[in-house]
Amino acid sequence: MPGAPGGGPGPGPSPVDRWTLVVFSFIMATALGQMNFTGDQVLRVLAKNEKQLSVLRDLDGLKPQKVDFWRSPAKPSLPVDMRVPFSELKDIKAYLESHGLAYSIMIKDIQVLLDKEREAMAKSRRLERSTSSFSYSSYHTLEEIYNWMDNFVTEYSDIVSKIQIGHSFENRSILVLKFSTGGSQRRAIWIDTGIHSREWITHATGIWTAKKIVSDYGKDRTLTNILNAMDIFMEIVTNPDGFAFTHSMNRLWRKNKSTRPGMFCIGVDLNRNWKSGFGGNGSNNNPCSETYRGPSPQSEPEVAAIVNFITTHGNVKALISIHSYSQMLMYPYGHSLEPVPNQEELYQLAKDAVKALYEVHGIEYIYGSISATLYVASGITVDWAYDSGIKYAFTFELRDTGRYGFLLPASQIVPTAQETWLALRTIMEHTLQHPY
Amino acid sequence: ARSKPHFFNFRAGSPSALRVLAAVLEGRATVNPKKGCQVDLVFTTDHYNPEVGEEHLGKCSARVFFRNQKPRPAINVTCTRLIEKNKRQEEDYLLYKHMKQLKTPLDVTSIPDSHGHIDPSLKPIWDLAFLGSSYVMWEKTTQFLHYYMAQISSVNQWKTNDDTIDFDYTVLLHEFSTQEIIPCRIHLGWYPGKPLKVKYHCQELQTPEEASGTEEGSAVAPTELNNF
Numbered sequence A: 001m002p003g004a005p006g007g008g009p010g011p012g013p014s015p016v017d018r019w020t021l022v023v024f025s026f027i028m029a030t031a032l033g034q035m036n037f038t039g040d041q042v043l044r045v046l047a048k049n050e051k052q053l054s055v056l057r058d059l060d061g062l063k064p065q066k067v068d069f070w071r072s073p074a075k076p077s078l079p080v081d082m083r084v085p086f087s088e089l090k091d092i093k094a095y096l097e098s099h100g101l102a103y104s105i106m107i108k109d110i111q112v113l114l115d116k117e118r119e120a121m122a123k124s125r126r127l128e129r130s131t132s133s134f135s136y137s138s139y140h141t142l143e144e145i146y147n148w149m150d151n152f153v154t155e156y157s158d159i160v161s162k163i164q165i166g167h168s169f170e171n172r173s174i175l176v177l178k179f180s181t182g183g184s185q186r187r188a189i190w191i192d193t194g195i196h197s198r199e200w201i202t203h204a205t206g207i208w209t210a211k212k213i214v215s216d217y218g219k220d221r222t223l224t225n226i227l228n229a230m231d232i233f234m235e236i237v238t239n240p241d242g243f244a245f246t247h248s249m250n251r252l253w254r255k256n257k258s259t260r261p262g263m264f265c266i267g268v269d270l271n272r273n274w275k276s277g278f279g280g281n282g283s284n285n286n287p288c289s290e291t292y293r294g295p296s297p298q299s300e301p302e303v304a305a306i307v308n309f310i311t312t313h314g315n316v317k318a319l320i321s322i323h324s325y326s327q328m329l330m331y332p333y334g335h336s337l338e339p340v341p342n343q344e345e346l347y348q349l350a351k352d353a354v355k356a357l358y359e360v361h362g363i364e365y366i367y368g369s370i371s372a373t374l375y376v377a378s379g380i381t382v383d384w385a386y387d388s389g390i391k392y393a394f395t396f397e398l399r400d401t402g403r404y405g406f407l408l409p410a411s412q413i414v415p416t417a418q419e420t421w422l423a424l425r426t427i428m429e430h431t432l433q434h435p436y
Numbered sequence B: 001a002r003s004k005p006h007f008f009n010f011r012a013g014s015p016s017a018l019r020v021l022a023a024v025l026e027g028r029a030t031v032n033p034k035k036g037c038q039v040d041l042v043f044t045t046d047h048y049n050p051e052v053g054e055e056h057l058g059k060c061s062a063r064v065f066f067r068n069q070k071p072r073p074a075i076n077v078t079c080t081r082l083i084e085k086n087k088r089q090e091e092d093y094l095l096y097k098h099m100k101q102l103k104t105p106l107d108v109t110s111i112p113d114s115h116g117h118i119d120p121s122l123k124p125i126w127d128l129a130f131l132g133s134s135y136v137m138w139e140k141t142t143q144f145l146h147y148y149m150a151q152i153s154s155v156n157q158w159k160t161n162d163d164t165i166d167f168d169y170t171v172l173l174h175e176f177s178t179q180e181i182i183p184c185r186i187h188l189g190w191y192p193g194k195p196l197k198v199k200y201h202c203q204e205l206q207t208p209e210e211a212s213g214t215e216e217g218s219a220v221a222p223t224e225l226n227n228f
Helices: A015-031 A050-060 A086-098 A110-127 A142-155 A200-216 A221-229 A240-248 A301-313 A343-361 A381-387 A410-433 B003-012 B085-100 B120-140
Strands: A041-046 A068-071 A080-084 A102-107 A160-167 A173-179 A188-193 A231-235 A316-324 A328-331 A366-369 A392-398 B019-032 B036-047 B058-067 B074-080 B147-161 B164-175 B181-190 B197-202
Touching: A041 A086, A041 B181, A050 A080, A080 A086, A102 B147, A102 B181, A142 A160, A142 A173, A142 A200, A142 A240, A160 A301, A173 A200, A173 A301, A188 A200, A188 A301, A188 A410, A200 A221, A200 A231, A200 A316, A200 A392, A200 A410, A221 A231, A221 A410, A301 A316, A301 A381, A316 A381, A316 A410, A328 A343, A328 A381, A343 A366, A343 A392, A343 A410, A381 A392, A392 A410, B003 B120, B085 B120, B085 B164, B120 B147, B120 B164, B120 B181, B120 B197, B147 B181
Parallel strands: A188 A231, A188 A316, A316 A392, A328 A366
Antiparallel strands: A041 A080, A041 A102, A068 A080, A160 A173, A173 A231, A328 A392, B019 B036, B036 B058, B058 B074, B147 B164, B164 B181, B181 B197
């Protein structure tokens, strides 16, 4: 059913020649990976019980194959997603309806989606030749962000460099920006954004912040003092596979994209895969859960890469992991209600940071330990950081408080980044002034 | 506290008078291991649509009761200083007229889109969907589970049968403590001034709680609820 693009060159060729051309184009298109999905839909089916589930499984066994499962029939409590080729739509829908299976159309025309995305990406590729034409008040794709990083590092090469710290499960590069004015293995601050891929405001804030740092160096006294003594590491796309997936198929995807043989569901919650308190309450050992912790601590390449980098570096003094949403600033522990030894200091610092943030646009954050403020969560980044000796470990939950949630309008990117910067700077300054 | 606006919005039944939680002024929770959990609150609410001028318009006091961790809390809430009834009815009617003029079938997938944008012409659809989702979210709320409406993932049907707006859509709810995204198919009927009719089916990702659902929820079914 894939249509062959690129037809003949107009009137002239005989029918035989035209057919050869069409077949040749089809082969080329398929070879180049440009399958055509015009009219194909993705249906989400809600099976109420095992019987309905087996009705769905029967579809899988059909030869020739009539549907392509993106999310296979597993349990009645889980949605089943399937791509249905255009030619099979009528039959499949009739089949579902006759068995009383409710479904919704998740994607009305896959080709339209793919075309739009390709078009948008091509458009921004033409535009983005320098970081000054890059829009800091829009959301971007992975490719645009990586492209921006290269431009950024070139433009500000005296302060910024790019380091690859590993590969994701689907083999994408994991990249970190290093801001440094010299020295050797200086005391450092680590910032990560995007560990949960659907939290788009975090990557956008990271990008804006990177630009802010280079712009303010030499102009803002506090930032200049910080960078003259310390290095800053920033990992903007901490979960590149998940992030790519939020653009291509599922905007609300949270986890990474790892799979293991025999598992029905994909992905590990990267913020439950760390070694501190691993396996406790507030994480799940069900692979289909959004808070699936993974088979073992640091099993995920995205987490292992950071652990290796920070451990090897040996001189990271503050770690800030940025999430959305809820408007909170928190410190360890997440895995228990037990207060950390310097809890009083962290409380005061959070209080100051939140006040600085508030002064920008009047946005109110609440603050405290993770377990007391948000919920009990085990195997999280900041708990690991703290237990590894990083005394200043914080996690942000950026805007908003649920009205838009993960789908925060792009118009709020810059205000969010502006206010968050003040909080970050407060924490970094404190770290600078309290060496340990 | 966040479940109160869900319940309040549903009971008010007015898409132009939706409220959101602004701030909690006072709160007290009493937990009885045998019976359940009661929460008394005083809080302020903002108008849901930020374009409408006044801030912190409403002040409310409420008592919420969760019977033995069951969903559908019993809620007693009173609010002061909200939009005056006539104005609200007038705005509802304008909204209704606008909705009736929308071309069907609606060629729309996600609201908002991936970038958080809602086309102004589609805003009434979002508001009405939010109203219906409020009912669903209230019914599912327990002392441990609370919900937000993340996105309308599809509009399946939008038509008017004898003046009532008949709206069939799929919404994605975000449950906070588990971080799960729950798709719910909702079918609602709305006519300004009349009680909202809601029917729904959600995909449950946890093992269903023993009493989630109708009679065994914590609350006695309110009389204005009509399922069809």
